[in-house]
Amino acid sequence: MISDLVVDLSRWQFALTALYHFLFVPLTLGMTFLLAIMESVYVMTGKQVYKDMTQFWGKLFGINFALGVTTGLTMEFQFGTNWAYYSHYVGDIFGAPLAIEGLVAFFLESTFIGLFFFGWDRLSRRQHLAVTWLVALGSNLSALWILVANGWMQHPVGAEFNFETMRMEMQSFADLVLNPVAQVKFVHTVSAGYVTGSMFVLGISSWYLLKGRDLPFARRSFAIAAAFGLASVISVIVLGDESGYEVGEVQKVKLAAIEAEWETSTPPASFTLFGLPDQEAQKTDYAIKIPYLMGLIATRSVDTPVTGLRDLIQQNESRIRNGVVAYNLMTRLRSGDTSLEVRRQFDEVKDDLGFGLLLKRYVENPANATEAQIQQAAMDSIPPVAPLFWSFRVMVACGFAMLFIFIFSVYLSTKGIAERYPWFLKLVLFSIPLPWIGVETGWFVAEFGRQPWAIGEILPTFLATSTLEAHDLMMSIAGFVGLYTLLAIVEMYLMFRFARLGPSSLHTGRYHHEQQVSPSGNGPLPGPADRLR
Amino acid sequence: MILDYETLKLIWWVLIGVLLIGFAVTDGMDMGSMILMPFLGRTDNERRTMINTIAPHWDGNQVWFITAGGAIFAAWPMVYATAFSGFYMAMLLTLFALFFRPVGFDYRSKLENSRWRNAWDWALFGGSLVPALVFGVAFGNLLQGVPFQFDDLMRPTYVGNFWQLLNPYGLLAGILSIAMLAMHGGTWMMARADQAVAERARVAVILLALVVLVLFALGGLWLWMGEFGFRIESVIDGNAYPNPLNKDVVADGIAWIGNFDRHPSFWIAPMLGLFSALVVALLALARRPALALIMSSLTIAGVITTAGFAMFPFIMPSSLVPSDSLTLWDATSSLLTLKIMFWVAIVMVPIILAYTTWAYVKMWRRISVRDIEENAHALY
Structure with missing residues (x-):
């Protein structure tokens, strides 16, 4: 039997490396689309500022992307290194979307990303624009396939146990791909990525506006991020609700745990806004409830019970x-x-x-x-309730806070009066972490809420590990923590440095830090940047 | 076309081989380039020409590695589970080394500080050398058989440790792997890097090609002496459900070399490896970089295929309980999965090859120190 310590350490390692990887993924998902939009505007209007935007935000994107690739390597191989029994037991189904992700998505994204960065002088405008769109398509397709794989862990359809091979085997590829859980999760997750990219561009642009720097550049970036962000955050919330409905259908334990719903109450169930779940006593203290809401979210009806x-x-x-x-x-x-x-x-x-x-x-x-x-x-067939209950509420709060931010940002940018609201610009700047808090708590809800299963109702997590010793895992966790910390410090240093430098880092001679200082020392002389207004 | 289970199992053995060769030819090329970089690039700008020849391609190249991993998961789940968990420390070491490549490429030239750049140069060197070494060592150990077994529920248990992998034959294969990829990277540098670097690369390629020739021949002679090999004693039904416990295997020192006698066409692979390594040296001597690059790709294909042929039909023989060995007949996924993945591969691989070629053609040119000076802020 595998020791509990090995199981716990394996879970910690997976959680750490997956959550760390997902610090970089959502920004990639969102930024690739934002870059494609910016470059499309450049190709359609021919205005240089949009090319500069594509290149500058592309630079920041590149700093993030490098770590996304780095930490993604871990994810591709960790199932084999640390979850060997899982890999044997469900590899017949789970391996397929992973391999397809490589063939259909990673190749596309990674081959064209090189041309995105280095092909500006080697490709025609249209060719380069096509390249940028293909990068966006590739990164989003990779999200599709990985969520097909993850959706199957949550709701394993289209597979059956074969005693001859002692594993699950695929019965229907269509069921695997069209798994409703996977489809809903896909749109919810990529939309969260678009929100992340938008908050990032919106927040940094706000800082330029606050500093009064590179205004034409900053205003346009702000406007694109605000519009794209608003559309995306609405999609996140709508699909999050749809996700709640799907979970209510097929993952009843997760839903009940998220809502700390101990008893099956008479329909329609009420939604517990706040409370203190007590696992031992199987009740929630000090609960504040909103009548009807949960029944509506989870069953789309007023007469279907939500099982406690x-x-x-x-x-x-x-x-x-x-x-x-x-x-x-x-x-x-x-x-x-x-x-x-x-x-x-x-x-x-x-x-x-x-x-x-x-x-x-x-x-x-x-x-x-x-x-x-x-x-x-x-x-033990239900997960610990309190962590799920709380992280779910943190996720939802982040989503609604950003909804407010994007609505107001769109209003300000259409009116062209963003600079008159420095308090709001500051708020946006300091809200940059919100999407990350949202996506990380969201993944926590999805995966911790799946416990005690690695594959829902098929394979328990504790059985799924590799046959390793605790010291193997302590060494690998130490390695991951050490290297990931080092890389995070380097990444943040570069990100702050280039974000502060702004479009001046392109060395085009058109932006703030490259302008000559006027003889009186009262700020920059009017330069080419002002002609762009 | 008759796509029965047996045929598909054989096809997937070929396809995984193609993916591994694709990985070594593409990603191996930029690993080889980075192994040579600290030695061939004498100034910062010279090193930057080397890095920038692979700047647009390293990420796409690396996907061959990722996809090979994913395809092994999908087509040979038991191999994925057993090899990756068995070689735990070696895999982790490789992974940790690989971390330094994507960030190294992107971050190195973002600051002007020479200590920063020098540190990243060595990170790129290590990030390329260690994986090249470990992959070779892994192949060297697969040929010898590795100590694992399955329990009743098919849970693999591996009883060796990391240091046991570093045995003489494993190290020979590891050094061969480094030399081969460095040679390959060298031919790329001959074709694409600054002229001064290219000239130094040419000398390196001649030497490395000879090292490859000698080590590859030595590896073959070692097998000839009949030290390792495994043979299936029982009758194999290629259409049966894959179950590695359903066969009898014995250790047989002449089994690997015997494969080449049983299937004389298998000789093509070692001949290709030896011949093309020699031709690479001659082409470097004759200053023909593009042809040398093609021939060094063929060397890689020859060497990897030789290992695959020698072990046929084994993928991962067990030295602990030989009958638990994993072969291409009994370590695969189900018929349906193999079929679906076959069609995905048949459709996608040509498309991938087409746009990858387009990307290489579009970026094909020699990058000189002057190019670096003129585009100091846009290039790596």
Whole structure:
């Protein structure tokens, strides 16, 4: 049996490296589209300032992108290094979208990103614009395939257990790709990426406006980011709601945990705005509830009940008992007793095999599980509620805060009066971290809410690891933490330096830091930049 | 076309081979370039010409590596699980080294500070040398068999440690891998870097091609002496469900070299490796960079294919419990997955090759020190 320490360390390593990777991904998703929009405007209008915008924001994008690529390498190989049993057990399904991601998306994005940075003089305007759009398309396609893979972990459709190979095998590729969970998650996630890119450009542009620097450049960047950001944040919120509906359909435990819904209440269920979930007592103290709301979000109706955690634990308990039967039959099949009768019996209960595997955390052979161990496994079949409850609320709060910011930014930029609201520009600047807090808590909800499963109701997390020793993991975690910290410091240093420098870093001679200082020392002389207004 | 399970299993062995060769020819080229960079580039600007020849391509090249990993996951999930967790420390070391490449390329020339740049140059060097070494060492160990086994639920357990990988044959293969990629990077430098660098690269290529020739021949002779090899004793049903526990395998010192006697056409691979390495040296002598680049790609293909042929049909033999060895017949994913992935690969690989070629053609030119001076802020 794998020790709990190895399982915990494997989970920590995965969480750290995945959350760290996702600091860079959303900005890439959003920036590639923003760059494509800016360059399109350049090609359509021929105005130099839009080319400068594409190149300058492209420079910042590049600093971020390098780390996205770096940390993405870890993700591609970590399933094999640290989740070997997972890789064996579901690789037949899960590996496919990962490989397709490489063939369909990464090649496209990565081949053309080189031409984006270095092809300005080697390609015609239209060719370069096409290259930029292909980079955006590639990065978004990669999000599609990785979310197909992740959606399958949440809601494993189109696959069946094969006792001959002792693993899950694909039955329908269409089901895998058209998994409703994956589709909803995809749009929700890429939209969150667009919001991240928009907040980034909006925040830094606000700083230029506050400093009164490179105004024509900053105003145009502000306007594009505000408009794109508003459209995106609306999409995030609408699809987040749709996501809630999908979760309500297929991941009842996650939904109930997010909402700290212990009891199945009479429909329509009310939404707990705030409260203090108590896992032991299975209740939520000091709950402030909004009537009807949860029933509407999760079931789109006023008469369908939302199942509470206590009932779900009970349902899981009976599935665990079924799972013991399935496990016994599976062992018989694997030892060669493959008569039709055994196969038929196994087919009846094999959907609960994963619940039988849950017992392997407490006992080597689930058939020998005691009543107390079955009870324990049922209690452990739901995730800890409080962290989910809170991180979900933080995510939603970030989303609505940004909705406000983008609405007001669009208003200011259409009126052309942004500089008259320095307090707001400051607010936008200091709100730059909001999208990151939102996406990180969002992923936490999605993946922690999946526990105790690596693959929903199929493969328990504790079984999924590699056969490693704790010291292997301590060394690798130390390596990741050390190197990722070092790289983060370098990245932030460069990012701040070039953001402060602004478009002057392009060395075109048109921007603030390159202007001659007037003899009286009262700021820059009118330079070519002013002609751009 | 008859796409039965057996045929698809064989096709996927070929396709994974193609992806690994694609990785070594593309990403290996920029790894090789960066291994040579601290030695061939004497000034900052010379080094920048070297880095900028691969600037538009390193990221696309690296995707061959990522896709090879993903394809092994999809087509050979048991190999992905067993090899990556078994070679845990080696994989992590490779990963940590690879971290320094994307950031190294992008960040190095962003500051004018010479200590900063020098530090990144060595980071790029290490980030390229270590993976080249580890991949070679891994192949050297696969040929010897590695110590793993499966339990009843097909959980792989590996009982060796990192240091055991660094045995004489593993190190020989590791050094061969470094020399081969450095030679390949050298031919690229001959074609694309500043003239002064290109001339130094030419000398390096001649020497490295000879080193490759000697080490590759030595690796072959070692096999000839009959030290490692495994043989399947039982009858294999290529259309059966993949189950690595359903066969009998014995260690047989002449099995690998015997493969070439059983399938005489397999000789093409080592012949190609030896011949083209020699031709690379001659072409470098004759100052023909473009042809040398093509021939060094063929050398790589010959060397990797030789290893694949020698082990056929094994992918990952177990020295601990030989019958648990993973072969191309019993380590694959299901028929449906192999089929879907086959069609995806058949459609996508030609498209990828087409736009990759377009990107290389568009950026093809020699980058001189003057180009760097004139575009100091736009280039890496």
